[in-house]
Every structure is written in structure tokens, then in C-alpha cells.
Amino acid sequence: MSSLMQELNQSALDTGLPLSVHLDVTYRCNERCVHCYLDHDDHGEMTTAEIKDVLSQLADAGVLFLTLSGGEVLMRMDFFEILEHARALLFDVRIKTNAFMIREQEADRILELGVRSLQVSIYSHRPEVHDAITKLPGSLKRSIAGIRLLRSRGVKVIIANVLMRQNLSDYAGVKVLAQELGAEYTIDPTITPKMDGDRSIVGMGIGGNDLRQVFRNPELVGNVEEFCAPPPVVSDDVLDETPCSAGHTACYISPYGELFPCVQFPLPSGNVRTQKFIDIWRDSTQLKDVRSIRARDLPVCSTCSHVGTCTRCPGLAYMEGNMRGPSTQDCEKSFSRTGVVSANMILKAAARAKSGLVQIAGLPDSTATASTRTPAVYFDSSGTQSASV
Amino acid sequence: MNATYVARGTKLAGRKLKNQMIIMTARDSVLSSLNELGTAIWDAADGVTPLEEIVERKVCAEYDVDRAEALKDAEEFVQDLAGDGILIVSDQPIVTPPSGDKAGQSHATKAPEAAGGQPA
Numbered sequence: 274m275s276s277l278m279q280e281l282n283q284s285a286l287d288t289g290l291p292l293s294v295h296l297d298v299t300y301r302c303n304e305r306c307v308h309c310y311l312d313h314d315d316h317g318e319m320t321t322a323e324i325k326d327v328l329s330q331l332a333d334a335g336v337l338f339l340t341l342s343g344g345e346v347l348m349r350m351d352f353f354e355i356l357e358h359a360r361a362l363l364f365d366v367r368i369k370t371n372a373f374m375i376r377e378q379e380a381d382r383i384l385e386l387g388v389r390s391l392q393v394s395i396y397s398h399r400p401e402v403h404d405a406i407t408k409l410p411g412s413l414k415r416s417i418a419g420i421r422l423l424r425s426r427g428v429k430v431i432i433a434n435v436l437m438r439q440n441l442s443d444y445a446g447v448k449v450l451a452q453e454l455g456a457e458y459t460i461d462p463t464i465t466p467k468m469d470g471d472r473s474i475v476g477m478g479i480g481g482n483d484l485r486q487v488f489r490n491p492e493l494v495g496n497v498e499e500f501c502a503p504p505p506v507v508s509d510d511v512l513d514e515t516p517c518s519a520g521h522t523a524c525y526i527s528p529y530g531e532l533f534p535c536v537q538f539p540l541p542s543g544n545v546r547t548q549k550f551i552d553i554w555r556d557s558t559q560l561k562d563v564r565s566i567r568a569r570d571l572p573v574c575s576t577c578s579h580v581g582t583c584t585r586c587p588g589l590a591y592m593e594g595n596m597r598g599p600s601t602q603d604c605e606k607s608f609s610r611t612g613v614v615s616a617n618m619i620l621k622a623a624a625r626a627k628s629g630l631v632q633i634a635g636l637p638d639s640t641a642t643a644s645t646r647t648p649a650v651y652f653d654s655s656g657t658q659s660a661s662v
Numbered sequence: 663m664n665a666t667y668v669a670r671g672t673k674l675a676g677r678k679l680k681n682q683m684i685i686m687t688a689r690d691s692v693l694s695s696l697n698e699l700g701t702a703i704w705d706a707a708d709g710v711t712p713l714e715e716i717v718e719r720k721v722c723a724e725y726d727v728d729r730a731e732a733l734k735d736a737e738e739f740v741q742d743l744a745g746d747g748i749l750i751v752s753d754q755p756i757v758t759p760p761s762g763d764k765a766g767q768s769h770a771t772k773a774p775e776a777a778g779g780q781p782a
Contacts, residue, residue, distance in 0.1 A: 337677040365675030365686045386671035387688040
């Protein structure tokens, strides 16, 4: 991250500036991905005028980084009108799309409008695997065609490869495909529960030994020794840190105007259809509650050796029942990465042992070689591996 | 000496925060910040107001600076930003800022020797 970006982030944090907003313009989609957390019916999306008004309010509030996503953004007939308005307001726009509906005309408009990047989910280089996940025959072929049109115009494309049991053996093929297309490549090993809390899809995700192997692949994580290093000794500074940007410098707005701290943190905090964005951002009781939380306030995680390096997502914790509690999926990631069990895992094992179900195994010494922090490669709030901002 | 005209680049994002313009270029994702004076020039870069007039109104009227020196600094400043695609510089009024790199390049035609020139 550049020093100016760090300065901007810190300034936003200090002044309560909403630097980044993720806006889903629709939940409708032409694909029906088996692991998707959304309900694709239209329950009354914001109109074009409503979205344009919200965008103007966001610009006035100081928002610079805007992610437009869905659903599939191009399911909205007015998408380019929305995008044009967003760019006229000088947002730095990133788009998440499956690229299925991107033809020459769409690619030209995206180039003309100066969109920073498009993120496209590709699950496999093999049509039979990718199309089985999207449940849309021909979707891999069309998505690749869309990506080619974008790349031929010099538009930046990032291929996001969600890893799950169905496609675990294909990430190397997707990476090669990304290279061939001139696209960046990221992996995402997290399957998130549905927005309504239904966790039935979480089991599709990889765990245990599979996750451990992914984290030890230098082609995916870079320096394995650094990436998988045991957590460093926890300092007081770490305990004073905020968990992530959700609600602090970033938030999420649904197609129905609902405002949440993050797309992965469905804590209802207001609705831009009935309130001004800035009023919600400044005065929402829920956002104030989220902002009050420091690592030392987390009853379990503050006692965990991973607290300074864990990717703990407060939204996933919230969906488990307590936004101050652990996020079990992130505990598993920390364990798979370092081999060091988390405080949450110890507590759960102890509870099971107390009931006579299991015997607790001895813990590895987590402080013996604790000298290196987790490197810059991390998993962001949507679980996407990133190497920079 | 020909007049210099400046317009804002089209492939960038930006927001004014605490009177300073923060700018992100789409081409290379480079983040830049303009100081108060730079932001004043950015604000006035409408493509039709000569740079000399911008300097007169936004710099000389507000700060105790030598007019020729201010214009020279401004010329260097806008050329520097044009190199990053943040501003478009031309010796002709830029009525409709073009979109796309191709058009941006064709308008960055300010003669380097004029940068050190004196106002008429």
C-alpha cells in the first residue's frame, strides 16, 4: 500500500470519512451459482433516480472508492446510466460482474468511462466444472469472451477464483487461463452464509487439509514461510486496533437501500430510501456500536495468539450470533495457515472434553519462533486474497 | 506567446477532502494529492480559461507572489500533471474534453519552451 493511501486511510479513520462504498445495484442474476449467498428475486430495487441521488449523496459525503456489484450488474437496463453518473461524480469505480453479457458495445463503454477494474468470478478452466457451479450452460465460454473484449481494450480484469470442494483441483488451470487472458488472479477460499443467516452453503467450502495445502502453495501465497509463520507475541497496540474497515471507513448499500457495515456484515443500520446517507453514517446506533469495538473488547479473540494476524471478519462473527465473538471460519484459516490452534478452538475442545466427548491434544508452542508478522498477502472482507489495497 | 489551456483528465477519479484534491488515475491506479494551490488550479481547469488568467485570479489575487514566477510554476505544474493524465494541456481551448488515452495524448501538445515564458 502506498504511503499516500495509508495516509488517506488513517485520515478517513480519524475523521469518520466514508472512503469506500460497495453498492449492489441488483440481486438479480443470470447465473445461479450453487454457493451464492443472495436471493435473486427482485423485492423492489431502487429506481434509477434513487440510485443517482444516493451516488450524489455519497460524493458529497467524501466517498472516493465505489464498487458496483450484484447480482449481475448488467441485469439492470439502466446500468450504464448509473455508471456514467458515478464517473461524472469522479468515483473510482470497480465493477464485479460475470462478464457474460459484455459484448463489443459494453466493453467500449466501460473503456470510455474509465472504470478502474472489473472482477470476474471464474470457477474452473473446464466448462463442465464452471458451468455446473453457475448452473448456466455456456457461461464459461461467454465469460471468457467478455474478458477478452475487455482486455483487448486494455481494461484491467481480475479473475476471482472461489475455491470449494467442487473445483478445488482446478485453481492451477484457472491461474494459467488468467495469465493467457492478461488478467490478474486471486483466490477466495471462503464460502459465506446466506444474507438471511442460512449456513447450509458453508459446507461447500474447503477446510482442513485442503486449506492447509492451498496456504502452502507458493504460487498462491508467495513466501510460504512468511505467510504461514506462527503469530507474533501480542502487543498492547494490537489490542487497540479496530477489527477492519467495515463501518469505520466503508459500508455496503443493498439494491433496496439498506445500509450495512459491509456486504458480509448484514447488521441493519439504516435505509437510504428514508434517510440521508450522511445522517445514517454519522448517527446510526448500529454503526456507532461497530465503531466502538477494539480488539481488546473481543472476549475470546483478545485472548488468542492470532489476534494480531487473524483475518477475523466481524460480519461472519455477527452471522454466527455475536459480532464481538470469533468467526469460526477465520479461526480455521488461522489454524490451517500456521498450525497454531485458536483460543476459540481451545474453548470449544474444552467444552467437548468437559462433556466427555474428546480429549484435548497438546498445543504447539506458539511463541517459540514468533518473530514474523503475516505478510502483505491477506484475505479481505469478501475473502478475496489481495496483495495491496 | 500562445495561451495555455487546461482541462481535467477524463480517466481519473477524485475527491476534494479538506480542501485538497485526491486523485486516482484509472490507467495505473496511482494516487496523487494536490495541495491547496494545485487544487485551485484543478478547480479552474475548465478547458477555456487561459492558464494565465487562472494564475492571476487564483494565485496572484490570493498570495503575495511574483506574477511571472507564479505563471512559470503553474506551467511546470500543469505539464507535470499532464504527463500523468491528470490534466489535459493545449494551446487551443479544450471545449469538449476528449475521452480515451488517444485523445488525451493528442491534446497534451503544450510546447515545452513556453513553460518558462513571461506573460504578455
